[in-house]
Amino acid sequence: xxRPEIFFPAVSWIRLGGLMPGPGAIAPRPAALAAALLAQxxxxxxxxxxxxxxxxxxxxxxxxxxxxxxxxTAGEIAFGAVTEQAPARYRMTMPGDxxxxxxxxxxxxxxxxxxxxxxxxxxxxxxxDGRLVFEPIDSGPPRRLALVGVRPCxxxxxxxxxxxLRDGPWPDAAYAARRRGMFVLxxxxxxxxxxxxxxxxxxxxxxxxxxxxxxTELDGAGPARSLLEARTTAGAAMVVALGAAEAPEDAxxxxxxxxxxxxARMGRALDTSQLPARLLAHFEHPRWETVAKKCLTCGxxxxxxxxxxxxxxxxxxxLAGETAARxxxxxxxxxxxxSYMHGGSVRLSPxxxxxxxxxxxxxxxxxxxxxxxxxxxxxxxxxxxxxxDITLEAAAVADTAPRTxxxxxxxxxx
Amino acid sequence: MARPQKPRLAVWKFASxxxxxxxxxxxxxxxxxxADRLEIANFLEASRAVGRGPYDLSLVEGSxxxxxxxxxxxxxxxxxxxxxTIGACATSGGIQALRNFVNVRDYVSAVxxxxxxxxxxxxxxxxxxxxxxxxxxxxxxxxxxxLLELVTAFLHKQKPAMPTYGVxxxxxxxxxxxxxxxxxxxxxxxxxxxxxxxxxxxxxRGCYGCFGPKPLPNTAALAAHWSEAGRRRGDIVRAFRxxxxxxxxxxxxxxxxxx
Numbered sequence: 001x002x003r004p005e006i007f008f009p010a011v012s013w014i015r016l017g018g019l020m021p022g023p024g025a026i027a028p029r030p031a032a033l034a035a036a037l038l039a040q041x042x043x044x045x046x047x048x049x050x051x052x053x054x055x056x057x058x059x060x061x062x063x064x065x066x067x068x069x070x071x072x073t074a075g076e077i078a079f080g081a082v083t084e085q086a087p088a089r090y091r092m093t094m095p096g097d098x099x100x101x102x103x104x105x106x107x108x109x110x111x112x113x114x115x116x117x118x119x120x121x122x123x124x125x126x127x128x129d130g131r132l133v134f135e136p137i138d139s140g141p142p143r144r145l146a147l148v149g150v151r152p153c154x155x156x157x158x159x160x161x162x163x164x165l166r167d168g169p170w171p172d173a174a175y176a177a178r179r180r181g182m183f184v185l186x187x188x189x190x191x192x193x194x195x196x197x198x199x200x201x202x203x204x205x206x207x208x209x210x211x212x213x214x215x216t217e218l219d220g221a222g223p224a225r226s227l228l229e230a231r232t233t234a235g236a237a238m239v240v241a242l243g244a245a246e247a248p249e250d251a252x253x254x255x256x257x258x259x260x261x262x263x264a265r266m267g268r269a270l271d272t273s274q275l276p277a278r279l280l281a282h283f284e285h286p287r288w289e290t291v292a293k294k295c296l297t298c299g300x301x302x303x304x305x306x307x308x309x310x311x312x313x314x315x316x317x318x319l320a321g322e323t324a325a326r327x328x329x330x331x332x333x334x335x336x337x338x339s340y341m342h343g344g345s346v347r348l349s350p351x352x353x354x355x356x357x358x359x360x361x362x363x364x365x366x367x368x369x370x371x372x373x374x375x376x377x378x379x380x381x382x383x384x385x386x387x388x389d390i391t392l393e394a395a396a397v398a399d400t401a402p403r404t405x406x407x408x409x410x411x412x413x414x
Numbered sequence: 415m416a417r418p419q420k421p422r423l424a425v426w427k428f429a430s431x432x433x434x435x436x437x438x439x440x441x442x443x444x445x446x447x448x449a450d451r452l453e454i455a456n457f458l459e460a461s462r463a464v465g466r467g468p469y470d471l472s473l474v475e476g477s478x479x480x481x482x483x484x485x486x487x488x489x490x491x492x493x494x495x496x497x498x499t500i501g502a503c504a505t506s507g508g509i510q511a512l513r514n515f516v517n518v519r520d521y522v523s524a525v526x527x528x529x530x531x532x533x534x535x536x537x538x539x540x541x542x543x544x545x546x547x548x549x550x551x552x553x554x555x556x557x558x559x560x561l562l563e564l565v566t567a568f569l570h571k572q573k574p575a576m577p578t579y580g581v582x583x584x585x586x587x588x589x590x591x592x593x594x595x596x597x598x599x600x601x602x603x604x605x606x607x608x609x610x611x612x613x614x615x616x617x618x619r620g621c622y623g624c625f626g627p628k629p630l631p632n633t634a635a636l637a638a639h640w641s642e643a644g645r646r647r648g649d650i651v652r653a654f655r656x657x658x659x660x661x662x663x664x665x666x667x668x669x670x671x672x673x
Contacts, residue, residue: 063618065591088639090596108591118587296632298604299579303586314575319447319566330587335579336629350632385582385594385604386639 032229033236036244037251038215040100040224044074046185047148049241054146054183057114065092065108068147077149078103085193085267085378087387100224101217102149105193106377110306111147111154112161115178122174122313124325137325146183150211152204153196153377155186157306159210163369165309183234186211190219190258194267195378197391201272203375205262213238216255227255268378270391271398275372276363278398283355287396292351294386299332301380301388302357307373310338333357354393362394421470421569424456426490428476428483429510429538433555434501435459435475440558448562451569467493471568474547477503477538479510484535484544491545498564499541502554502657506626509554511538511660515672538660549574554624554657557609577608580628581621585612593620600640600653605631605663622656627663637667647671 038046050056051072058071061078071077081103084091090108098104121137150158165175189198189205198204207214212235216227227247230236302308312331317324331338333356339347347353365373374390381389425435439460441448448454455465472494478484491497502508513521514537522529541547551560560576567574577583581603585592593615594601601620603612607628614621627633637650654668 063591063596065596067589067591088595089598090592092596108596109589113589118589293632294635294638296604296635297580297630298582300582300586300592300604303583316563316575317566317570317572319444319451319562319569321570330583332579332583335583337578348630350630383592383595385592385601386635 032214032231032252033233034230034239035247035252036228036239036242037247038226038228038242038244040074042228042242042244043226046238046242047071047074049238050146050148050183053144055141055143056146056148057111058148059103059107061092065090066103066105067109068107068111068114071148082191083193085195085382087195087381087389088384089387090382102187102215104191105196106151106154106306106379108304108379108383110304110377110379111150111158112306112309114145114147115158115161116165116172116175116309118330120174120328122326122328124323126323127321141178144181144183145178146185148185150184150186151189151377152186152207153198153201153375154306155184155207155210156198156201156203156375157377158184159208160307160369160371160373160375161309163371183238184211185213185215188214188216188255188259190217190262192262192266193378193382195381195389196266196376197268197270197378198376199263199266200268200270200391201372201374201376206256206259211235216259218251218254219258227251268381268389268391270376270394272372275394275398276366279359279363279394282397282400283359285397285400287393287400288351288355291354291388291393292349294388295334295350295354296385297334297336297350297353298385299334300383300385301390302332302334303330304379304383305361306375306377306379307361308332312338333360358390358393358397361390420451420453422455422465422468423452424465424467424469424472424490424494425454425459426456426472426474426476427458428474428487428504428541429479430476430501430503430508432459432475434504434551434553435473437500437556437558437561438473441562444562448565452565469494470496471565472497474499474504474541475501477507477510477540478535478544479513479538480534482533487541487544496548496568497541497545498549498551499547500551500556500561502552502624502626503538504541505550505552505661506540506658507538507660509657509659512655513538514660514665515655515668540660551576552607552609552625557611559611560609578629579608580604580631581606581608581610581612581615581625584608584610585615588612588616590615593618598643600645600649602636602653605633605636623654623664624657626658626661631663633663633667634670637671647673 047056056071057068059066059078060069060076061081066078066081080094080099082093082095082098083105085105124135124137125132165172166179186207188207212232214229214231218225218227230239310331311328314327316327334353336345339345347356361373455469472490499505518536522532526532564574585603590612593599599620602623603621605627606621606623607625609625640650650671651668654664658664
């Protein structure tokens, strides 16, 4: 089995950045293979270059929110959108002074929609001459994907999905097909939102591994300028093809400072030191019951989460009994049926369902994949209809001194 | 070789608007396939011809609101091998269960010029309060997809694939931006059973709860959140008192705010 570490090399510069917040902390930076100073017009040419042999997905405005969808021109990108994000609250505005800037914060819909579709027919069987013939359905996208405008937290989330769905012992064919040859342009964060805590999770506001191009918006008067850095040869080829102005030497420092300032302005924080052990020491903490009283078990946190990937399958027959299809759909550990086994569900109580989600995300994910399942995007806080805050819940449990004696029971206890 | 006799289908109506029965006619393309596989023995909305029982599959629409209907449902149960209730009226009492919160006699005398001709019960009750029900299809109206899934599962002797999770699951799969969070609209999606495909949120409205409460819904937390957001008690009562007003979880929550 390919270990996740292969895809999360010991990138000490991210970890260092995550653990030493503050405007003064200067972390070592990855070297760019090529760098250019990008004007708004260059971006349109970049999109056109990508669109030649990619299906380009970018943040766009729909229904009063920023969502990820296919674009054909740079003009469709949600430039100028500012998102106010707080527990159970999301409001998008278009203030004039932000006009040419990338939309702030993570989009309302996670990028996983593109890589791990919410509904997918995985096979179909037809009765032909008295025999059942199975027909594979999903052969992946007809064109390679290009994700444009991916925030660092979401970039890290793609890495988290790669571990089980692409690099694990049982790769997911649909995911791997979409992931193959994918191009990523990441946009580093200079304006975090109220629910952001990527700095705590070591996934931002600077972009970690996984991007071909990394863009940083530069401040200053005059027309909008961005620094575009290539991290891969594919990215470098794109910079060369663009023929944009070469970046002045101080642009990289300027970009780094802008991102570092964002690190100090995170809306939220989570102390991640020894977090898995501190959480798993408190399986019977009264806080689980408190949060369960508020939790609607709607599962919105899991669908908004960029790393939750659970699915269920349903078999569909036609009336005549001649064709059958297996449909795979997103599922959530918050529904009663999710843990249904012979005789019933093993996680009936909302307490056990919330605890399962939080401890998997922040603790047992480490045991499985060597990383946290949380990238600190804050979507679960924003999109929870009653505003449950994972950073507060985790801290309330983990900050309690452990009791003596065994605390983690092994059996199911609904 | 002669085909084996087709299973016989019957459709029955109690206190209801006929909308759920209409979903069967609304099957359009699939209707011929249904008629090919089932003998439609009794379906007054489609044909005057009434075939005698017994019936293999009875679809029952509507709630019990009169002493006469309370008797009639027993005869239908006796004549049916499998009895499936269709729609909010049949599964929870429907919109007419609003009478359960008032004195129905006050309304009878206000509405009818000669109230002595009206023979009605104090409460509108679901079919399952009167006879054993094999399966329930939720919704106001039911979903055509779920109806076809039910008929298909019945024909192939399978368990129908019916979700018991909330509307939010369908809403998020569909990629709808949450109207509760992004627009501050009151939405019953987190406590309502899926099945509709999250129609209302997809068109910018909060969920009205047509499919009734999902299993173990936390209606109290949703109502508490609305209170904190400044919604009045009367609005909370009305939100839970619509098509499934008498469904246990919704009834309890509306009564908790009705003082």
